[in-house]
Amino acid sequence: MADMGNCIIELKGITKTFDDQQVLRGIDLNIYENEFLTLLGPSGCGKTTILRIIAGFIEADGGELLFNGIDISKVPPYKREVNTVFQKYALFPFLNVYDNVAFGLNIKKVDKTIVDQKVKKTLKLVGLEGFDKRDVTLLSGGQQQRVAIARALVNEPKVLLLDEPLGALDAKLRKEMQVELKKIQQEVGITFIFVTHDQEEALSMSDTVVVMNEGKIQQIGTPVDIYNEPENRFVANFIGESNIIGGNMIRDCLVRFDDVDFPCVDKGFKENEEIEVVLRPEDIDIVEPEKGQLVGEVTNVVFKGVHYEIMVETDKRQYKIHTTDIQEVGTKVGLCVDPDLIHVMYTMEY
Amino acid sequence: MKEFKSLVKPYILWSFLLIIVPLLLIVLYSVTTGGNSLVNIRFTLENFKKIGEPIYIQVFVRSFRLGLITTILCLLFGYILAYVIAQFSEKAQSILILFVTIPMWINTLLRTYAWISILSENGIVNSFLEVIGLNPVTMMYTDFSVVLGLVCDLLPFMVIPIHTSLSKMDKSLIEAAYDLGAHRWQAFWRVTFTLSIPGVINGVTMVFLLSISTFVIPKLLGGGQYVLIGNLIENQFVSIGDWNFGSAISLLLAILMLLMINITKKLDKMEGGGDL
Incomplete structure (x- = not known):
């Protein structure tokens, strides 16, 4: 377990309906500092919706969203201390690697020399040293992924939101990135909220796994708890x-x-x-018939x-x-x- | 695949006969005198020298000025229209784009006559002004009427390419900009507008080229005395019969247009390619 500090994000009774369909049915969730938390569930379970509510792209219909104890449900995304790694990376095709990563800092009119330092440092962190001038559209999926992570991390957010970031990668690269992401999270020491439908991914990376189905949280726990002590049939079936x-x-x-x-x-x-x-x-042992x-x-x-x-x-x-x-x-x-x-x-x- | 390649041959012949040959004829006409007679042909650069006369230079300047004004207005209104349309659902978008193109289904001549009946001394606008007790305004045969006619005529050529580039844009890029701290306006300039530049360049090129070479609208809405390049060329061919001079003007215009397309393409690359 990572060393977890205070509660940084609190969701209280969050509900959301899209076109008469209830996507979130009252979500209560505490997310802590330094935590690697995974929202895990089948597609359509509402996990991405939670992420988008935290990022500020959509507003919950009901409930409270607290950030360090302050309600931020009306705060626009550009004022929130969170950054997102998008599912398909959403890199700016007209900017090179360096300018993509520098985008957030340039918007905030940070001094050029500081921008330069931070961008270089972050590119090194994600293993893309020397890629500054490359055209992002010509990078491989894994490299684009790293640019997307660097672009978010360079702003030093308190929380990083990752929306199925490994979904587009092949199996081998996926495994590598899982290890890498975990390493990056420990290095920068911030909260990661990770959305996936891949149970193996969730179990191998997370401090806390939140299993969701049909807009409700089924179980919150450590990967070991979730696997060994599933609370209901859904969790037992979904995990392993x-x-x-x-x-x-x-x-x-x-x-x-x-x-x-x-x-x-x-x-x-x-x-x-x-x-x-x-x-x-x-867990089932096969023995002689008379001993079974x-x-x-x-x-x-x-x-x-x-x-x-x-x-x-x-x-x-x-x-x-x-x-x-x-x-x-x-x-x-x-x-x-x-x-x-x-x-x-x-x-x-x- | 290879056997299909020969299918392109009739097309090559076709384009040669219908595009290349006439073009070559224009080049030939522009550097000769003697009109249609191919017997008394005599090479000369007189035709191009003639364009240098102040009266013709003036026509060029006036045409480019008008084209510039028309293009700027089209860009302004066209961008707003395209942007608003792109905010709707996909289904609504195709209907709205249809509405934008509907005027194009009607002959330019008819559309222009409609403007005359709206703008003329005793047209709809002036009748209305009279009813509410204001003095009539002269709108016909002014820059205003010509620009208005051109803008309305050419607006679809601006809206469609811009809308195309806006509608195929990945919406998550805008979210990414917000996420990285951009306000609405910053996100628009830095992402939306930047991504729509190819559409803008296409639209600007088309509208500008069409507006400097048009002759129907300036003739009808600008009156006979409102001579633009298009009218000048038309006159040389239709009424004066100096095909050589007309060809020279056409050729010069074509060369200027090619240059402009080239420049805009270079601009596009600089905008789009970053440091590449």
């Missing part, structure tokens, strides 16, 4: 792969599903409360590179299992789950 099974909480630390009682570590549910259980495919908590037959095996994806059919359902050990189709196997790898969630209200 999972087996989701309906069941009952017999009592604290004992859950029943598929007519079998499993010891677990979850507490605080009502007796016999209906719940849903998440089993990550990599559940028994089933292997129906399908797919090689996935690092692991095999094995489907095991029990008399109740099919389980998806990730393991590095191959199994023959048709083998009878037992399935086992450690108590601390069973995660119990409240059933989702729809």
